[in-house]
Amino acid sequence: MTAALLGLALGVSLAAWLGTGWLRRYALARSLVDVPNARSSHSTPTPRGGGLAVVLPFLVVILLLGWVGLLPAAEVAALLGAATLVAAVGFLDDHGHVAARWRLLTHFVAAAWLLGCAGIPAFSSFGLSAVPIQMLAVVAALYVVWVLNLYNFMDGIDGIAAVEGIAVATGGAVLAIAAGHPVEVIVPPLMLAAALGGFLAWNFPPARIFMGDVGSGFVGAMLAAFSLQAGRHDEVLFWSWLILLGVFVVDATFTLLRRLLRGERVYQAHRSHGYQQAARRWKAHRPVTLAVVMIDVFWLLPIAALVILDWMPPLHGLAVAYAPLLVGALLLGAGRREPTVGPSL
Template sequence: MFLPSYALAFFCLPCATLLSAIIVRSMVRLAILDHPDHRSAHTRPTPKGGGIGVMTTFGLFYPVLQAATGQMVLSFPFLMEACALVLLCGVSWLDDLYQWPPSIKLAAQIIAACLIVGGGIRLTWPTPLAGAAISILWLVFITNAVNFMDGLNGLIAGCLTCAAFVLALVAPFFGVPELFWPALLLAGCLLGFLPFNFPHARIFLGDVGSQGCGLLAGAAALYGASHTTQPSGWLLGPALLFPLIYDVLFTLVRRWSAGQSLVTAHRGHLYQVLHRSSLPITTISILEWGLTLWGGAIACLVAPQTHVWGSISGITLLILPQLVWTAWSVLRAHQGTIGKW
């Protein structure tokens, strides 16, 4: 039954892409609109909720893939992660509809993170309790980072698609082959959405998509860090997400140092500055995809390194292109007329 089961698993991938596209197209027709405001990159009302296609398809096919590849479907970690996704995506969709206060979204993110950590996907160092706390903070941060960076056509969907494909490709090398199928499935679901969002946006992911995908990405990074067999394999998840992590951290530090509010909506992310300086959206998004692939290459390069300097060199190689990205953003901001940064 080995070959037929894996044939079924591979057959599920194009089916997931097709179903995701069908649901996304239905959401375009449903036309629950995102109206542009002062910080929007789009200029006309555009449907949101494309993430419903991505997350619904992932939820439907993931158990099938688990069963077809011999994984336990009703395991405790699986059920806890499923509950976390249902909770977060449900609250996010209602927020897309009714614009709830940020405190409600944050509470849902924390509860979802606690469910995943309680299910066993967590760090165990430096101590089990500290590792659990770090894991919760990481999941909440990554969920928000993906949400914050979801502001240009194809940026987040493309970055996460690249990250998922790289994760699937290198998962056996890092000693976590069980991430192969979930990563491919998420990539397939996102590929069903991407043509509707890039290069021209007929629909956006919305919070349900960006936060749901952010939670999945954060959980995969945690699982990889805690189960990898490579000495420096913990870097894989953060390296693949590094373009998002860097932009968010840089923006938070810059706004804090300037005495600006950290919770007020703004247009100060590096990708937003580049867009406001008239750099084409397609150029920005494709360059961000490239930085994601760079992160995957660096993680593979330093993974076998046993000395701490291996990890330090990897982090340095991740930061260097981001410093160039930052300098380019600052230069274009000064040369253009983008107004207050």
């Protein structure tokens, strides 16, 4: 079984790598190129939409896992439906423009589909067992939509969204293995990580193609789905996933709140996230992308493991994990009013 899954992961990664190369040629032929402007973090016109090469192999492998009985039908339907909706609206937005309200509506429909098919984790701690299921459903839908969108917000420099997806998905799978959970909680995240690995070969700084909305929204939605799926098996696993997502959650949330307080339109493009401030300060994308990997592996993963081992309460783990990330966001000036000069990288 292990050898078969390893072979499947390698096939997914190869398919994503080949597909990204083809999509790069397609984007160049169709002039689907991100041209740098005053709100960009890059200086070279770069094709976009490469995330489709992550979406398609993942959807195929989820169908295959369901066909051989490694994934329950409800999980297959939940992942396929939500992924297709989010990727489709992202694909359309990459090729033209979809109004923010229609994108958001599609995201909520995808979240509703995901929760309707797979169910809502029955959290028992922090008094959540007494919360009406309807309220939990609303909170869970908001969570899915927020993770989906924050992933889109954080996909602003070369490689960062891909390496975060690989680190978080692999970390979540490793923790599930350590906790003795079933294959259905372990394999889908690993397959997403494999697909992102194939794409990263083209996206690592300096990127030759960008993920685009078709990829960033999809990856965010799948990470949210995996965390809820893990929570249905073990509540502590959900909190561990939330710890693993810390870099993106803290930077995106802090930046959003700071911009909201200034009365800015948060759905408009900007480059005031902490990671973007860092990229301008260091005048390069690669150090920032590598720093995200280091934080994920050497800070967030060990804390998530302590929570899984029941050596640290979940909320304590979240506080310990997020506190230095919040300090880092403050020091980097996340959400600070951005400069009016053109692209710096």
